[in-house]
Amino acid sequence: MIRAYASKNSQDYDTHLCQALILYKQMLCNGISPDTLTLPFLVKECTRRRAIGTGRGIQGQSIKQGFYIDLFVQNSMISFYFACGFVDNARKLFDEMFNRDVVSWNSMIVGYLRSGNLDEALVFFRKMKRGNVITWNSIITGFVQGGRPKEALEFFHEMQCLSDDINMARPDKITIASVLSACAYLGAIDHGKWVHGYLRRSGLECDMVIGTALVDMYGKCGCLERAYEVFKEMPEKDTLAWTAIISVFALHGYGQEAFDIFKEMEAEGVKPNHVTFVGLLSACAHSGFVEIGRWCFDNETHLQNRATSSSLRMHG
Template identity: 35%
Template sequence: MRWTSFSSFSLSLEDALHLLQRFFNSSNQIKQIHTVLFTSNALVASRWKTKCVYNTLIRSYLTSGQYKTCLALFTHMLASQVQPIDLTFPSLIKAACSSFSVSYGVALHGQALKRGVLIDPFVQTSFVRFYGEVSDLKSSRKMFDEIVDPCVIACNSLLDACGRNGEMDSAFELFQRMPLTDVVSWTTVINGFSKNGLHAKAVMLFGEMIENKRVVLTPNEATFVSVLSSCANLDQGGVHLGKQIHGYVMRKEIILTTTLGTALLDMYGKAGDLEMALTIFDQIRDKEVCTWNAIISALASNGRPKQALEMFEMMKSNSVHPNGITLLAILTACARSKLMDLGIQLFSSICSEYKIIPTSEHYGCIVDLIGRAGLLVDAVNFTKNLPFEPDATVLGALLGACKIHENAELGNKVGKQLIELQPQHCGQYVALSTLNALDNNWSEAEQIRKVMIQAGIQKMPAYSALS
């Protein structure tokens, strides 16, 4: 049957269900079927078939990313006195989460309880994931505890919820207690460790995964991306493992998707291997904004700021719109090449043209840009005119500029403000002590060290992944 348009036809529910299933992923066709159904009053015929049509429409709109339409359909469903069933809710819960409609998700919880479907394990599992993604770990755990016999999918949902909310001890404890795990379980915990900065643990668990003697587990793309992120952030040893993963990907002829390719590119960039980073960049067929950000950041951070700026122009010529991360990379490139005027100009133009709302990180980059140019007074004045009180990011950039230009007087003022903001952060004490030592103010440097020791703050030791 050749697709034309149904705008001038009426549909039976049987025809509608058949067409919805056939064109499940076709957004335009789904809209046309939807319109005909609602204008022809076909939905009043059979209650059961009507429920099926509503559920299929909701899933279709979810698949095409039209989350608000999913939720609006449910409202229409209730208004039409069509009773939702257990199959109605998982798609709606996912739509509420994807559209950040926390209040709607909570309302769905009430509806599921009212309709008597909250005992369904698939509905319960959906709520475990929903509450985890909206940072309500307490409710996520409570819902999980109500599942009589949680399956591996339910356990994986709670693992993800714990990881998203920084509770990796709880996640790992649950993981070790699970009677059955799959590749998603392992990947979720590895990703949780990686996202929470526990990169050595992520790498260690990946090693256990591939050496598992009880069951053969094949890492998937998400596994590789998570562990590569940790490899990129380890001081030593991570690059070696990252290269082994790259070799595995090549041997298995795994397609270098945008996500996987960008993870490899980022890893090589942070390791300082720009030639390999550029090679990977060229191999990625569909370059998205994250890919361009990774190569621009790699070039900017490894002594090729001008090439980073050229890559930015190439990015725009390919009709890829920059985002906030792109702006950070560009400002870093300008700061490294001491192109202060250009950096300020780009900051203004990019924010204006692409509707980017600057964060404290962006303002910190501007302070770094001005400070590296030696204009410390201008940098101070800039921080005073910010639309918010200078935070640790901004003040840290100013302290870094003081250190570069060995201005101990201003550095001491800024450093003491930083210590008030982050009294347990060892880096502020170390930077301030080093600055005074550079100025030959040994007594002040020693005093700062004493204050740090008395406060029970220890300098973080250098880490080796090989130890």
Template identity: 45%
Template sequence: MSLSLQVQVQVMAASPLRRHELQRCSSMAHLKQLHSRTIRLGLSSDNDSMGRLIKFCSLSQSGDLNYALHLFDQMPQPDAFIYNTIIRGLLNSHFPTDCLLFYLRMLHRCVSPNRFTFPSLVGSCCLANAVEEGRQLHAHILKFGFGDDGFCENSLINMYVGFRALDDARKVFDEMPARDVVSWTTLIAGYSRCGFVEEAFCLFESMPEKSSVAWNAMIASYVQSNRFHEAFALFQRMRDEKVELDKYLAASMLAACAGLGDLNQGKWIHRYIEESGIELDSKLATTIIDMYCKCGCLEKAFQVFKELPHIGLSSWNCMIGGLAMHGKGKAAAELFEKMQRERVAPDNITFVNLLSACAHSGLVEEGRSYFRRMSEVHGIEPRIEHYGCMVDLLGRAGMLEEAKEIIDNMPISPDAGVLGALLGACKIHRNVELGEAIGEGVIELEPNNSGRYVVLANLYANAGKWEDVAKVRKLMNDRGVKKAPGCSRIEFEGVVSEFIAGGRTHPESREIYGKVDEMLERIRRVGYVPDVDGVLHDLEEEKENPLYYHSEKLAIAFGLLKTKPRETIRISKNLRVCNDCHNASKLVSLVFNREIIVRDRNRFHHFKMGDCSCQDYW
């Protein structure tokens, strides 16, 4: 047998072994042994053999991209597969510019790209926000004859959506000879992210066949836009069409339940997840906990949390945040300490929730301690949100000067959230001088936020500075800023009823107003006196919507009419509860022997037997 024939036999015998060993390869040490054997067999220039080694180095979690590049540089004529593999590896390692440079090397060495080359390149343009390069790649896709390739077209739609170039994305979509579910859902999600929800819905309706992915994309679009009623309507339609609920749809609808405070629907979805065997991953578990927290059912949220087989960081954060919004500051701190004992490393979100818990419960010393520990023990540098929590904590406690010092010494410029926290504290503690200086700055930072004007006007009204109140109102009018109307929601038998102050659109408004009058008459007997301080500045609302017909009072009256004796009444409101409604709710809980749970813009209030869980600290 000749020498050349012996080598061929050795290569043929070695190839199956080599492929088998590459499949079992789990470390770079093993890979280097295989590389050494490849060299001994004279295969170091063989694209098939080297391509397998480069693929492991580039794409495996145990690989080494630098070693892949070293192997690549030793090859005399790499083929398209090897270039594609390196480009994918660079993209996965977040080196988008290098992806494009490798593509240029590929063209300079006269290696023709194939249909698998461009998706990664287009993805690199998305990562680098390289708009012009992306458009050039689009031209190359057409030039090389891949304009009708679904992978390339979907990549282009995703790229243009990322660039917010929706007209270009739609043009690619419209010119596709065959669209798949990725094409439809990518464009629907793109319209949604840019705020064009109606366009997304029109596109959804034009789909010839709607998959569960498409249903989820559209429902998620409504949820992300806070259009929860439309999300529920579409969900009901989906159920009527017998579309099965998967974990993604379940997560979107749980978020909608949390947004509307619809506990019954949330419970139904939770039961469906349990009974249908849907995988309860960390994200879905966190969404369930969040739903129960935001629907005012803290005990159930904690039960779900404790029963998780593995508690991920997001679930710890969610539960701490839930305790915070319910005013359970000490419980939140205890849960954090348990998290520490179980050696779960916190992140910046953990400390936002923890500091918020301290702020809502007046735990000043604990808050200071956690703020220090965040950087000194855990190496987490404070962000703007953490400073905002500290300003809120100190401000609520009346330590306005210290809160102002925090702002003055921040290494970053304070935003409207940080300054707004101090403004709110100035209103609570009636510090007009500081509040005036802060208020003007907040309004300039957020000129379209009606809440900033309202707080400043309240501050002036409480001090009897009516000329300044008028100036604030005039500034609002001149800028076309409208005060957001207070709206309270209550769910009964699967239907969510909404109320605005003084509104009479509800079909049972006569009975509801009669119940409000009865409710107010009974609490007057135990000492209720209207507190008008909170609405003195808003003369129009005072004329049209008397204090005793605020939206939460109407919702409570509806709850008293519809629910059974001693049944908990759950209400959500889009604004902060005013002092008068807070006092009235405490007395209603006493006189009618009801627990009333109100979720306002900032937190939960649990009214029971004449007291509130916030201890009048909110």
């Protein structure tokens, strides 16, 4: 029951977190002691809600209940402190741990990456004896998003070399998508083509995420026709995929073609988002479509107003 309330996705976040805590107190009053899973469920929910006061209270409970040195509790607290911006607390907790597992190390790496401290994340990455695929994906994705794509590609090559060992992590679809983003960022078309070939050779499924990443990479590297070919070959396309190809045509100055694709998108029943209209506005700017640009702006504003109204209803 605690896990159900603590993990429930609902508009009434605070109520469900409160209910989970009430159940925990009732559990203690009934003489039932928590185990190594009870507290991490509560800490995880506090992390999602950024409930710093409640999270610290649960940490105090973990000490009182004798679970403070429990690995599950400590790993949960590390993620909690990073999420709430208390980087020093997370580091102190990690340094004081008697035992650490791959989750402990990954929590530190992801925490530093999300806080923008890429160099410190790299220090922890290098100190790990053996990371898993989550470790590699975190460092590759983090460096791409942190504006250091060249290093991200170097990590990918290193991962490939080590993956010959049967005990080492092998690239998966998340790895490929992140590497393609790095290629797009750098305009490294030859490397992007090689990654596309590697994708085929490895037998990994080219799902919507990878397909969209390929469209984006080919488009930003100047290969409009190849980007469109990849798009047409995708068996299923979501809003992100349609938006990617619209943005590619807009980038290359093909305004009318971008709007033709937008009409196809609407005909397929796929709803546009804010980024879609940004791509269309870019197409208007390149092609001089003033009136159509005003229409796009009005529709984008309408989307924003609907999102704001929905948010107000959620928290009202």
